Structure formats: C-alpha cells, structure tokens
Amino acid sequence: MRLVFLGPPGVGKGTQAEDISLKEDIPHISSGNLLREDVEAKTEIGLKAKAYIEKGLLVPDELVVKIVVGKITTEYCKNGFILDGFPRNLSQAKILDETLNELGEKIDKVFYFTATEDIIIKRLAGRRICKSCGANYHETFMPPAKIMVCDKCGSELYQRKDDNPKTISERLRVYREQTEELIDYYKNNSELAEINCNGNISEIHKKIFKEFHSQSRDEREME
Ligand SMILES: [Zn+2]
Known part of the structure; x- marks a missing residue:
C-alpha cells in the first residue's frame, strides 16, 4: 500500500500515520521527521532547512523532494509507505507521481484530514x-x-x-494557499478519502481503518 496522508499541521495525521504504520506494518515516512534528522545531523540540506523551519516558513521544494524521494526509493519502502507531510503542493505531487511511475508504481489512496482552525491551534x-x-x-x-x-x-x-498561536495561523494560511490545487489534483487523479478530525482520536481512528480496509475503486470496477 502506498498512501498519502494530507492535511494541515495539527490535524493529528502524524499520530494516526504512526498507528496505522505499526498495525499494518507499513513504513511511516514523515517529511518533518526526515528534515529534523537532517537538521540535527547538520547535513548540508539540514543547515539550509533550519533557517526556514525556525521562521515558521516552509522548506523549499527542492530540499524536501531530495530527502523524501531519496527515502521512498530505498529497499525499506519497496512494499509501500505512508507519506505524512508530503507532498505539500502540486509540484511536489507531480514529482512524486513521476518517480513512482518510473518504478511502475502509484499512490493507492489519499487520506485528506480536516479540522476547524480553533481545534488545530489548541492541538498544536x-x-x-x-x-x-x-x-x-x-x-x-x-x-x-x-x-x-x-x-x-x-x-x-x-x-x-x-x-x-501566531506562527500557527501563518502556517495554516500558507498551507491552505498551497494545498487547494493539490486536493483537486488528487480528487481527479487518485482515490481520495476525506477524514473529519474534529472528534476524538478513537473516532477518527475507526474512520481511517474503515477507509483503509475498504476496496479501492480499481478493485470494485474489476468485479
Ligand atoms: Zn523518545
């Protein structure tokens, strides 16, 4: 299974991704964690990324793509992955699809997590x-x-x-601006399941597992 978990920061998708990863034995690839590892190891990419992260700005595409694509093309991810925090915009999504296409693979399902702004601020x-x-x-x-x-x-x-709170509002604004076209792209090119995350963790959890184990559109069409 190759999954993408999409949603604003603070929606709780990282926690959910971690959980599904453990239960279904699929590597959880968090672009945020990969970036932080590079920042801490003071790699060339890490040092460049650090300046952006501290200002609450998004790390430029070329840096993020290098790190994430590098990871998902390793042996570790050959049977699948859950991408969390990536892609963040249309250009990253296209690079991801091209990369998978070259490997004869594709994204099986996109989970789109949503929540209201005040809930997100409280959580973050x-x-x-x-x-x-x-x-x-x-x-x-x-x-x-x-x-x-x-x-x-x-x-x-x-x-x-x-x-x-101040940086969070700015992050949410940037997020909305960049992801609108990304959501449309996945609605048209992939199977997208929207998960409303205003409720508690166990409710959200049930919704995800239901979607996770439901047949994909391709499978239904084959019957
Ligand atoms: Zn620890």
Missing part, C-alpha cells in the same frame, strides 16, 4: 516532541507519564519554536 500549542526519537505528545490530550519526559525512550521533550 500543546504539542510536545521527543528530542531523540521524535515521538509526539500533548500537554492535555496525550500527556507523557512523567512531565516533559518521553515514555518511549526516556529523553527530554521540547516544544517546537513554530508551535505558538
């Missing part, structure tokens, strides 16, 4: 991330057992610099 402003393994927590909705300590690896948690 309380978000805490593990410094070493990248696990996500939430002050209110998903607190770690020990304050600011990762349940999984025991490392310290931190709040991203761009997770403050």
